Amino acid sequence: MAEAGLTALRAAILAAFPDLADARFTLLTDGWESQAVDVDDRLIFRFPRFERGVAALQREARLLAVIGPALPVAVPRTRFHPGPPCFAWHAKLPGTSLLAAGYARLPEAARQRLAEDLAGFQAALHRLDPALLRQAGVGPLWEWPAPGAILQQALPRLPAGLRRAATRLAGDCAALPPDPGGLVFGHFDTHGWNLAFDHAAGRLHGVFDFGTSGFGPLHRDFLAPSFIAPDLTRRMMAQYEALTGLRLDRDRIALLTGLQRLMEFGEATEAQIAEFGLLQNLQDWIPHLP
Structure with a gap:
């Protein structure tokens, strides 16, 4: 799938969530399977880099609703937007990457x-x-x-x-x-x-x-x-x-x-x-x- 810049990703998010027009958008460049955008340090939007990632994001949203309560570590409650372009989003978990x-x-x-x-x-x-x-x-x-x-x-x-x-x-x-x-x-x-x-x-x-x-x-x-x-x-x-x-x-x-x-x-x-x-x-x- 084509790599998109922050301007295109922001436009895709705003088409579905126009109330975020005044929010701060930050491109997260460290994902391998997905491109991600942080919105106001409270929402994460993920766009698949590869075609195989589309079905994976759909499945993930269903899966997390089932397994979340059974895990000792917090996981997000992901939702899927079919697009085009498709993306998934969730409330940001507190914390940052560990490299x-x-x-x-x-x-x-x-x-x-x-x-x-x-x-x-x-x-x-x-x-x-x-x-x-x-x-x-x-x-x-x-x-x-x-x-x-x-x-x-x-x-x-x-x-x-x-x-x-x-x-x-x-x-x-x-x-x-x-x-x-x-x-x-x-x-x-x-x-x-x-x-x-x-x-x-x-x-x-x-x-x-x-x-x-x-x-x-x-x-x-x-x-x-x-x-x-x-x-x-x-x-x-x-x-x-x-x-x-x-x-x-x-x-x-x-x-x-x-x-x-x-x-x-x-x-x-x-x-x-x-x-x-x-x-x-x-x-x-x-x-x-x-």
Whole structure:
């Protein structure tokens, strides 16, 4: 779908909500699946970047009404506007994104509390009744291309120094057996851009953007937090194991994290590679591979 600027997005919002004409509109540039606009620091409007995101936003609005009361962490009550152009909106959860630099400044107690909150959130999602979720329209998680296809798409643009590591990564992922944890309902996108975090208090207030949620392999639900810090992922895995009694395969998570970064690099435009630092993301993860 075509990328729109703030002027076009503001016009689309005002066509549906003319009472917001005097509000302050701010473009949020850190979303991968959606472009978002903050209105007066109290409303968030999200416009899908990709065609697959349209149905995801519709499903998300139905889903959050069902699962919100069952979760230990706040989630938004999203509503969907069919457009054109289509968008979703919700009241803004208090807090801001949590990125690597912000996590590095957190004291030990706040880091551990965040890991416990996110692991508890994941465990609660994984326990939800699949039948109720299917009634709300939840389906399978978007399936990745085969590792060989991901490598083939990324390889021509990779620097020569990364090609050997990327080839080995794809081969190791292709050899992985089916996920030993089976399929679960998960968020699958708990990176720092989707968190509402109170930096002053060092506390998580909520999680949003369920557009890519669905039924998928359990271990894939532990990939996104590494964009905040590998330390957070390690803490979350330990806490999740303590809560559920399940044993996680850390090598599997490390490999899939690398494959996700390779895939995002390969499918992105040159502008997106620069905007989101996708090459650096991949380079940074190579030392973490088993």
